[in-house]
Amino acid sequence: MSASGSEAAAARERAGTPPRLVAVPGAGNGRPQAHPARTVVFLGVADDATSQVAAALLAHRSKGRVRTVSASPATVDPGPAVAAALAELGVDLGLVATRRPSPALLGTADLLVVMGYDEHALAGDRPSEDWCIDDPRGKDPEAVRCIRDALDRRVQRLLIHMGVAVPTRRR
16 A cells, blocks of 8 residues: 555656645654554444445555554445545555454444444444445446545544644645
8 A cells, every 4th residue: 555655646746736634743754653543443334335445545544643444244345446446546445354343343443433324333432423425336436436535535634633634735
């Protein structure tokens, strides 16, 4: 993921497009840490691929500063269109595996992001959010890109909210 991410960054620089986020100075300096400070669990409520896509995007954007987990009751193959859309951003979807949710896994979450409404998952004392976004599986490439971009915007806002990144100024 780092090699393709570096290639994507170089392509953005050549095109004159600035990065969307800048890592906050401090520990890590863009390198993975041995023990990331926070864990975000993306919980799919059905057999969709959104939790895996969101986890891959957060892992890519956080550069190791946040541990991400994709959890879903059913593991699915997102499909080649989803993998290709993420590869356009330098994200390797193959690096994120979806795990079955368990009380132990959910207990590790500093933040639980439910990918669709589930009142039972949102109940509890841990911070949680509900991201109701369509499943990209089986969609045409343009629809997949729209879903990817919607998830990417939420991931970037989450990183800013967590204090891991700051937005760049537009030129």
